[in-house]
Amino acid sequence: MRGTEDAAQLVEVGSGIHAWVQPDGSWWLNNAGAITTPSGQLVVDTCATETRARRFLDALSTATGRAPKLAVNTHQHGDHTYGNSLLPAGTVLIGQENMREGLRTDPIIDGCPPFWSPVPDWGDVQRRLPDITVTDALTVHLGDRRVELRHPGGPAHTTGDLVAWVPDERVLFTGDLVFAGLTPLVFMGSVSGALAAVDWLAEFGPRVVVPGHGPILTGDDIARVLDEHRRYYRLILRTGAAGIENGLSPLEAARAVDLGEFAGWADAERLVLNLHRFYADHHDSELDLIAAFSDALNYNGGPLPTHV
Numbered sequence: 001m002r003g004t005e006d007a008a009q010l011v012e013v014g015s016g017i018h019a020w021v022q023p024d025g026s027w028w029l030n031n032a033g034a035i036t037t038p039s040g041q042l043v044v045d046t047c048a049t050e051t052r053a054r055r056f057l058d059a060l061s062t063a064t065g066r067a068p069k070l071a072v073n074t075h076q077h078g079d080h081t082y083g084n085s086l087l088p089a090g091t092v093l094i095g096q097e098n099m100r101e102g103l104r105t106d107p108i109i110d111g112c113p114p115f116w117s118p119v120p121d122w123g124d125v126q127r128r129l130p131d132i133t134v135t136d137a138l139t140v141h142l143g144d145r146r147v148e149l150r151h152p153g154g155p156a157h158t159t160g161d162l163v164a165w166v167p168d169e170r171v172l173f174t175g176d177l178v179f180a181g182l183t184p185l186v187f188m189g190s191v192s193g194a195l196a197a198v199d200w201l202a203e204f205g206p207r208v209v210v211p212g213h214g215p216i217l218t219g220d221d222i223a224r225v226l227d228e229h230r231r232y233y234r235l236i237l238r239t240g241a242a243g244i245e246n247g248l249s250p251l252e253a254a255r256a257v258d259l260g261e262f263a264g265w266a267d268a269e270r271l272v273l274n275l276h277r278f279y280a281d282h283h284d285s286e287l288d289l290i291a292a293f294s295d296a297l298n299y300n301g302g303p304l305p306t307h308v
């Protein structure tokens, strides 16, 4: 059942709060969700392909009997945004300012490069950008219920991340600030920023975390997974600093690393992408996306597997 389409499911994680969880959470298989009240519904993210976005929105409609009044994208990446065009035309879409610009200039929606195997087919999706942009924080009021959209304050997973926090049920949709049990990815954000964002997430004191990828977290698993992220980001910081000191390329630095406790996580080659980010920031230069992915494919020994 690994990654198969019918493994995706809608889970109620709080009163009127649903998470759409798509196993196995690897490349392009994201989580999404929605907050529903009699006064309206806010959808959190869509999915990568027409088929997957439709499946999510149909399941949500069946479960809640409502159409989305509003939607928010947690960040620009296609697994969370390409399905935006499947939302009803009247749904008002919200995103962080940098997220909107990132999706506006994203070339991958027009045709996916052969970095993945099989190469994803998005189906009939169109680029649909937020109607409303947020820089720091915005509160959505669905009747009496507040949903707080918050930016971590700087680059983390990307430069335009937002979380959706439902304070009355203490449910936190983190987007890709959390990859539960899978390798985190920060190549379009910041390694140190992502590390700082872990503490920022913990301060919400969530009862339930809906990560961007991987299973829903509750109880002690929340702190455990956040700690894993801290250790992983520190490993990148150490490896990057040592690699630069020893004159290694990001790929050479990656090959020299023993992933240890993280060796079992899917998408391990993100180590290379994350090191490219560290190097680019260290040298105050732009990340070369093609070079970074070429190195990641090299590390992996071929195109990256996807089940989208």
Ligand SMILES: [Zn+2]
Pocket (backbone or CB within 6 Å): 075, 077, 157, 176, 212
């Ligand atoms: Zn992402």
